[in-house]
Amino acid sequence: MLWACLRFPGLAFSAAFAATPEAGPSALLDNRARKRVIAAVSPEAADAGVKRGQSLAAARALCPSLAVRPRDRAAEARLLAELAAWCYQFSGHVSLIPPNALLMEAGASLRLFDGWPVLAARLKEGLAAQGHAYTIAAAPFAAAAWVFAATSDGMVLPQPEGVVRMLGTLTLAQSGLPSSTVKALSSMGFRRMDDVFRLPRPELTRRIGRDGIEWLDRLRGHTSHVLPAWQPPADFRQRIEFDSELDGSQPLLFPLRRLTRSLANLLAARDGGVQRFVLTLEHARGQVTHVTVAMAAPQRDAERLFELARTRLERTTLPAPARGMELHAEQLPMFRPPVRDLFEPVHGDGLDWPTLDERLRARLGDAALRQIALIADHRPERASRYGTPTTLVLPESRRRPLWLLPRPLIMRPDPVAVLAGPERIESGWWDGHDTRRDYYIVRTAHGQRAWAYLPSGTLDGWMLHGWFA
């Protein structure tokens, strides 16, 4: 077993500022004993002298333009779960350590990813792309990995002996023991973990209690440590509430990108795709706008999901500024990557039809793309309609025009010559659309060939119905 621990020190900050990032100095507020204190600061704010633990008034005095936001624990939990989803692609056992750490069993994945350096590089690349700062450490025991991730970033200790030796060099405060225990031990004159480990077990138990000794055993791998495995959820629903109302589609792109990326992370974890999702924009007075994004085939690429959602969003006119945005994907079907022939020459953009179809639908709307189906009906208007074509229907044996007029028009002037006909079409008495017409192929004065009809039994009143184009 090799447990890798990822700690995200900036998680609380990113969670609170997820929807609308602040450009200037910003800080996070926490309620501690009914006092509002600074919990985290941005680099700009730190330059101005704002520090953790300061009161809000003190921070405001140091930096008047400071933007503050309260800590959002629910958002932090969601962000951590989202990171777990992303990590799930590297390991089958990912465990959440709230508020801001993840543990994953990497030992079984090392062979697949060609060793620790490659796996670490992929983690680094992926997390950097998502803009998360993190520290990482790996050890055979989960608790030790968690401790090392905080004290020595990047450390990998595959052997238990090395772990115990390294733990010995840590100070008591770094050990992960409760602060009351740390205080008690240091008042007894202990400085480093080495000193604690050397103590006989019954003595130690009397001093730090069962919980303390249990923790020390976990650190050194003396007892097994059962961690609940994170399970990817079966659907996706995430909501971002904005601080202010956002008008127009442009400012909505930032939260949209975040939502589609976290959807893509979940899809990667589930090894699934998404074929349809709904964006819900919340306006004032409970008004909502739904934007449905549907795809021809399941997708999971973050960039592509974002592009599709963006084009749909840009085509939608919003009745009012938006206060919040929710992305909901009910079904996450299997994802099958497209199969391409190795020797098939790729032309142009090298898109496949489903991708092109989506791109066109996203811009033009679903109704703009259609196919033509042949229907077994003698009435000319009903023999062809928009729908899914099948090969089961046999076409009419008589000549038919390539263009049909949407509805017959009075023909002016009258045709100059009749080339073929009449063909009596009489059908449809059963559904109330009874048709009785004599069709002719005629020629106009311009030499055009037309499909025209006379109401049956008459020789006057030509109606134009198609062109032999």
Add this chain to the structure above:
Amino acid sequence: MNAIAAPTLAQVLDHPGIWRRSAERQPRVRALPTGWESLDAKLPGGGWPQGALSEILFEHDGLGELDLVMPALATLTQEHRRVIFVAPPYLPYAPALVAAGVDLRFLHEIHAGSTEAAWSMEQCLRSGCCGAVVGWLPDIDYRSLRRLQLAAESGDACAMIFRPAQHAAHNSPAALRLKVSNSDEATYVDVLKSRGLLTTTAPLLRMRA
């Protein structure tokens, strides 16, 4: 000893940048047979140029202008390659399409306004997954035509565009321009321009008796 031998005249003429105008050294045009033998015989490569724009100028609806392209399109759909109709002026009628040999599963129609139509046509051509893209864009300008020509080249697709005959006098970047007209109760096809064709005055071609 002279290491670099002086090139012979034949070697110089083999340089790819030099094109000699002679019957056996015509530039090779990849083409899609039109299905009309007398027309194929007139066109370089023997058909609709692949990866290029063809323009069909017609005087009126119903002269057989669509009949001209149907055999080639039918062949493409039978080979399971997609054919896209962009902004057709009327309803493409399924019984006639099937009778012409079109496999309707590979025929798609895009319903769009004039700017969207040019955009969709370009997207389809560029994608590289369409066999032919046929557009009815009466108001398209030179710049958009040029874009379509480039898109057809990059996607190696066959682009066809139908326009009214009054545009025949205007300049066009299309590789092939045909004019469909009528006189004496018959339809004639006139090759106005064809890239890679040596004879400039091709005689009129009688198409529909």
